[in-house]
Amino acid sequence: MTGTAPSPSDLRQRVLALVARIPPGRVMTYGQLALLAGQPGAARQVGFIMNGVLKEGEVPWQRVINAQGRVSTHKLGLGELQEELLRAEGVEFDDTGRCDLARRQWWPEDEDAAPPERLL
Numbered sequence: 586m587t588g589t590a591p592s593p594s595d596l597r598q599r600v601l602a603l604v605a606r607i608p609p610g611r612v613m614t615y616g617q618l619a620l621l622a623g624q625p626g627a628a629r630q631v632g633f634i635m636n637g638v639l640k641e642g643e644v645p646w647q648r649v650i651n652a653q654g655r656v657s658t659h660k661l662g663l664g665e666l667q668e669e670l671l672r673a674e675g676v677e678f679d680d681t682g683r684c685d686l687a688r689r690q691w692w693p694e695d696e697d698a699a700p701p702e703r704l705l
Contacts, residue, residue, distance in 0.1 A: 611691035
């Protein structure tokens with residue numbers, strides 16, 4: 586990857602391409618998507634991108650969660666739906682609303698970026 590940040594449309598395209606590849610029952614975090622899309626630290630921008638595709642069916646948006654293993658869509662009124670969709674795929678949440686990222690976080694095998702020591 587180059588040292589320049591991708592344009593907003595390039596970032597959107599890269600993020601959506603990655604989200605489209607997340608297998609059922611697996612999740613990625615906003616920060617992880619930003620890293621793999623070539624803009625580390627741009628988790629909020631990824632959140633804005635995902636907010637734009639919610640419920641469109643364009644990509645499996647429900648498979649993107651925050652770095653704590655929780656859904657971040659409750660304030661949008663979609664948290665219960667997102668958790669329900671993930672549960673239907675086999676993702677379990679504990680009593681605090683967290684899923685086990687160590688088991689459920691997906692990393693593309695063909696990416697240059699290897700999973701960091703600390704999961705994003």
